[in-house]
Amino acid sequence: xxxxxxxxxxxxxxxxxxxxxxxxxxxxxxxxxxxxxxxxxxxxxxxxxxxxxxxxxxxxxxxxxxxxxxxxxxxxxxxxxxxxxxxxxxxxxxxxxxxxxxxxxxxxxxxxxxxxxxxxxxxxxxxxxxxxxxxxxxxxxxxxxxxxxxxx
Numbered sequence: 001x002x003x004x005x006x007x008x009x010x011x012x013x014x015x016x017x018x019x020x021x022x023x024x025x026x027x028x029x030x031x032x033x034x035x036x037x038x039x040x041x042x043x044x045x046x047x048x049x050x051x052x053x054x055x056x057x058x059x060x061x062x063x064x065x066x067x068x069x070x071x072x073x074x075x076x077x078x079x080x081x082x083x084x085x086x087x088x089x090x091x092x093x094x095x096x097x098x099x100x101x102x103x104x105x106x107x108x109x110x111x112x113x114x115x116x117x118x119x120x121x122x123x124x125x126x127x128x129x130x131x132x133x134x135x136x137x138x139x140x141x142x143x144x145x146x147x148x149x150x151x152x
Contacts, residue, residue: 016043030056030080040064057088083110103139
């Protein structure tokens with residue numbers, strides 16, 4: 001996927017994050033791209049489904065695997081509004097996603113450079129390309145607003 005498309009794709013992932021926010025879910029959205037087309041959309045559902053594994057990344061991976069009829073998602077790009085956590089990074093590796101593009105850095109649980117840089121460990125047989133900070137301010141703002149409203 002050419003670099004000039006990252007912002008376009010991230011804006012679509014932000015729409016998914018807004019959907020999550022309207023459902024009182026942590027506003028994280030994601031899309032999965034294959035051959036320059038979106039094959040799945042998703043956002044967080046952990047709260048409403050009482051399932052801590054239902055992060056946006058997991059949602060789009062599950063939908064894409066069903067659509068592609070394959071548990072391997074090679075040659076795909078995951079675009080997500082927040083840096084992946086350890087659980088999501090594991091799912092990314094297991095599904096063989098080729099590239100991860102994320103927006104906001106997550107200083108509490110992000111493993112693509114913030115809390116840890118897990119991609120540098122030698123224990124994985126697959127390493128996706130990582131691009132961080134795409135529309136970072138927009139992606140951070142939706143999260144900040146969400147948590148400010150929760151505190152008030």
